[in-house]
Amino acid sequence: MRFIHTADWQLGKPFGGFDAETRNALTEARFDAIDAVGKAAAAHNAQHVLVAGDVFDTEGPDERTIVQALARMERYACKWWLLPGNHDFARNGGLWDRVRKRAGGRVAVLASHDPVEMEDGVWLLPAPLLHRHMVDDPTAAWDDMETPGARLRIGLAHGSIRDFGTSGEAPNLIAPDRARRARLDYLALGDWHGHLGVDDRTWYSGTPETDRFQRDEPGHCLQVELAEGAAPRVTPVRTGRYQWLARSWTVSDAAGFRAECDRLLGDCTPSDTLLRLNLAGLVPLADRVSMIGHIEDDLRHLLRHLEIRDGDLVARPSEDDLAALDAEGMLGRAAAILKERAEAGGSESALARRALERLFVEIARQGA
Incomplete structure (x- = not known):
């Protein structure tokens, strides 16, 4: 039977x-x-x-x-x-x-x-x-x-x-x-x-x-x-035609993002693929612009459907951005301390630098 x-x-x-x-x-x-x-x-x-x-x-x-x-x-x-x-x-x-x-x-x-x-x-x-x-x-x-x-x-x-x-x-x-x-x-x-x-x-x-x-x-x-x-x-x-894929990528630059895109497209039939993509990472501003351009000009047209969530993909501030960081009260005091420790060198310098970048991002978000 x-x-x-x-x-x-x-x-x-x-x-x-x-x-x-x-x-x-x-x-x-x-x-x-x-x-x-x-x-x-x-x-x-x-x-x-x-x-x-x-x-x-x-x-x-x-x-x-x-x-x-x-x-x-x-x-x-x-x-x-x-x-x-x-x-x-x-x-x-x-x-x-x-x-x-x-x-x-x-x-x-x-x-x-x-x-x-x-x-x-x-x-x-x-x-x-x-x-x-x-x-x-x-x-x-x-x-x-x-x-x-x-x-x-x-x-x-x-x-x-x-x-x-x-x-x-x-x-x-x-x-x-x-x-x-x-x-x-x-x-x-x-x-x-x-x-x-x-x-x-x-x-x-x-x-x-x-x-x-x-x-x-x-x-x-x-x-x-x-x-x-x-x-x-x-x-x-x-029996099915379409694949519904959910991916979360943490990237540090445009090259890493394009490599992830190439791997994805190589493993699927793009025109039969629906993608929900979560992007996260701290990247140079120019790289973020390049990544968003690649999404809008290429990836979105290759796939059947693309849903992007990029709220956690933020642009890394430049040296001028950090130097001009202007906040009042406790946030301003925190920024000053972090700048001092980042410039002082030593074992905590790299950590202070990352914390300062994160503070810049959060202050920029609040301002927006």
Whole structure:
């Protein structure tokens, strides 16, 4: 038995805070990820795709989002099993009734807790979320759930495993040993956006297209192979296009900054990379100007998106700046002492010089 495990498509995600061109690209990439999952199913001869919740970003997507999603799925010969998650939970007269009306025979909506025989002797136990936040474990009923003639039992759920630091207080909690308790051959989970093995039979697939700066890796789905009495064989398959990178660089000059840029660009596909960059350091004024120019004239145009935080990148004062340092009261007295010690030489001279530079920066900030 082979199938693809995926989750957290979140179709219709608005991507607020980005420019219109980037929003459109990220929106389209989420639909393209459906094609990537379908192609993975075909390449691995998988007849089923299990989507473990959050197919849509909200319980009220526009009609175009639904139509586009179903049209992409219908391109492939596999069967798509869609589970409501916390973003697109099931309710009467809601989203999933709209999906059913438009879906063809290759798409099945799992809006109830009733087990489904996917193939002869292969039972799927779904745990759809009926509310955004559920207090009880949505998979608890599986322990006593009957699946006549089962040779394989597969669980499909959306939520958090209890030992992820939640101390039992987060909603939609799932017991970490549910696969053992419910005699499952595999438990396909959604909600965690990176692929993760909880144990040999319990896996999060992650999102097929990354949508945040929390992790470097692109999106994946999981190709799963099951056999009676054997542990699952789970293989991650890349499906995502974009990488969302977060970097923090402490630099001392423009040359060091350009070297970091070259390393970054050499390790990624720039046009498919979103970067959040924190810059820190004390650099000569001319170097700071050069660095900002490189960011605005080159780096920003090479990347899909660039977010810069440079509040801690400050220009080192010149000798004339320090000589003209003029502050009143205690700050003025501190500056005079530091100047005297810096000029005196000795073991404390270098430290006094750095402290004087820092004082200059802070006084300049207050003045600004």
